[in-house]
Amino acid sequence: xKLLTAPGRRAGFFTGILTGLLTLAGCVGPDVPxxxxxxxxxxxxxxxxxxxxxxxxxxxxxxxxxxxxxALLLPLTGEGNAGRIAAELKNAALLAMDDVGLNALxxxxxxxxxxxxxxxxxxxxxxxxxxxxxxxxxxxANVRAAAPALRMSRTPMIAFSSDRAVASxxxxxxxxxxxxxxxxxxxxxxxxxxxxxxxxxxEGVAGDIAEAEARRTMLASGGEVxxxxxxxxxxMSVYEAxxxxxxxxxxADAVFIPxxxxxxxxxxxxxxxxxxxxxxxxxxGTGQWTSANLADPVLQGGWFADTDQTRVNTYKQRYQARFxxxxxxxxxxxxxxxxxxxxxxxxxxxFQRNAIxxxxxxxxxxxxxxxLLNGTTERGYAVYEVREGRAEIIDAAPAQFNxxx
Numbered sequence: 001x002k003l004l005t006a007p008g009r010r011a012g013f014f015t016g017i018l019t020g021l022l023t024l025a026g027c028v029g030p031d032v033p034x035x036x037x038x039x040x041x042x043x044x045x046x047x048x049x050x051x052x053x054x055x056x057x058x059x060x061x062x063x064x065x066x067x068x069x070x071a072l073l074l075p076l077t078g079e080g081n082a083g084r085i086a087a088e089l090k091n092a093a094l095l096a097m098d099d100v101g102l103n104a105l106x107x108x109x110x111x112x113x114x115x116x117x118x119x120x121x122x123x124x125x126x127x128x129x130x131x132x133x134x135x136x137x138x139x140x141a142n143v144r145a146a147a148p149a150l151r152m153s154r155t156p157m158i159a160f161s162s163d164r165a166v167a168s169x170x171x172x173x174x175x176x177x178x179x180x181x182x183x184x185x186x187x188x189x190x191x192x193x194x195x196x197x198x199x200x201x202x203e204g205v206a207g208d209i210a211e212a213e214a215r216r217t218m219l220a221s222g223g224e225v226x227x228x229x230x231x232x233x234x235x236m237s238v239y240e241a242x243x244x245x246x247x248x249x250x251x252a253d254a255v256f257i258p259x260x261x262x263x264x265x266x267x268x269x270x271x272x273x274x275x276x277x278x279x280x281x282x283x284x285g286t287g288q289w290t291s292a293n294l295a296d297p298v299l300q301g302g303w304f305a306d307t308d309q310t311r312v313n314t315y316k317q318r319y320q321a322r323f324x325x326x327x328x329x330x331x332x333x334x335x336x337x338x339x340x341x342x343x344x345x346x347x348x349x350x351f352q353r354n355a356i357x358x359x360x361x362x363x364x365x366x367x368x369x370x371x372l373l374n375g376t377t378e379r380g381y382a383v384y385e386v387r388e389g390r391a392e393i394i395d396a397a398p399a400q401f402n403x404x405x
Contacts, residue, residue, distance in 0.1 A: 056129045058108045063097050066105040068345035071126035072334075073136035073146065078114025082138070086114075088331035089136075089160070091323050096335045100342030107338065112137050116145035123149040123157075131155060133351045135337050140166045147171050156351050158337050158371075160330065167375030172356060174337050174369070176307070176329075177377060178206070181286045182213040182258060184305035184381040188395055189254055189284055190221030197223065197284070198248050199256040200241055200267050203230045210258045226252055235266070242270045249276050260288030268298040287381075295389035305381040308367050308397045315365035329366070336364030360401065367397050 058069065072093055074086040090109055097107060110125060112118035119142035126134050127149050133156050137143055140163035150157050151170060159166070162175040186197065199214050201207035207230055215225045227248035229241035242249070249255065249271060255278070257264045264285055271278055283299065285292075287306030292299065312329060319327040340362050344355050361370025361378075368380035383395035 058106070058129055059125055060108045060110040063094060063107045063109065064102040064105045066101075066103050066342075066345060068104075069106045069108060069129065069131045070338075070341050070345075071122070071129075071131040071134045072107055072109045072338075073112050073119060073122045073126070073134060073142075074109060075114030075118075075138060075142075076109075076111040078112070082114040085138070085328060085330055088327050089138075089334040091319065092327065092331040092333075092335040093135075093338045095319060095322055096338035096342070100339050101346075104342035104346050105338070112142055114139065114142070116141050119143070120145040120149065122146070126150075127153045127155055132345075133158070133341055135334070135341065136160060143171065156353070156356060158341070158356075160333050160337075164376050169373060169375060170353070172371045172375045173377050174333050174371075175377065176287075176366075176379070178209050178286075179213040180377075180379050181305045181381055182210055183217045184383065185258075185284050185286055185303060186214055186217040186256065187221055188305065188383045189282060189303060190218065190223050192282075194253045194282055194284075195223040196226045196252045197254045197256050198245050198252045199225055199228045199258075200245070201228065201230055201256075202259050202263070203232050206259075210256075214256055225256075231267075235270075238267055238270050239274075242267070242274050242276075246274060246276060249278075249281075252281060254282040254284050256284045258286040258288060260286075260291035262292070264289060264292050264302070265296040265298050272298070289386075290391070294386050294391060299386050300388070302386045303383055303394070304386075304391075305383050306391075307379075308382050308393075309391070311365050311367060332365045336362070336366050336369075339364065368399070368401065370401060 075082040076086045110122040112122050119137045123146035140161040143159045143166040158172045167173045227245040229245045231237040231241040283302035285304035289304045315332050380398040382393050382397040384391040385394045
């Protein structure tokens, strides 16, 4: 049996659920450069906002000279990985401002310290200073803390948490909600004839989310999740999980293993070592598989959904050329959000809900996405097949949304 370890290189669609933050681990280096110094707004003078309300001078680092003010709330002095990912998000915002034009926005970067108190204070400052929209915070608890001040002033927020429970009308999440990638993988598989699926999932909240969405998707597609087993990160628990669903595995069309790291290969190897023939059964995963060893023979032919890596790699190359380090996928969310907000501001119509919730959505480095009425995000994912140790697209991400909210 292969050794099972908890995934550590890409805290992607599942391992970041408890904090509501995607991709804090592994790919963020110990020292994240902040880029070139940016001009700051004068500290002594105020100017009217775009709706002619007086506003206070900006508190925080100011980037850009546009008439529309947006606040970016980040845990710049937060503990551990929080501060490092905040540095990446800030860098991504600087790169976006270069692209959208410094005259499109006045972007005010505010430090939350990674705490609920800091998020509440920063949101209150943003409102008092006349910010037309707020980007961030990161953590779900901080989104909850910041939301009341913004809701009272009807200031929209685009946060980066992956906890859909904190979304609400006017509080949008530009993140990778784990339900979406599960739905894409299983709906594609169902379209290829998969009708019965056994799900082998990690214990905890991540497994709960994966199970609920897997059941919903298969039911909607005319199929069924015939059995579910849970494991902890030790080989004995994997053995017991496989044993409990052995009979269902023998008759299933597919096995769904959404976790990453060594989990997919360990689980599939355990299935075969238990004497269960998986020939003809499809192995299904999620974008977490990018942290797995795709060269492992047991994963060949497996399918999983993920963001379009061609776009992501283009972003990473640009970021590295500018800041000298490879960024995480999470940072691209800040880039896309700043470009989105800058383009809306240049249009002159303000941040009305119909502008943010446009059914056609937006296209960015993270792919096609749109904000729904309840504040959650719908994304267009590609489906990959593992071939000769590499992930190759077998069903491209959609170029446009073809149905209304």
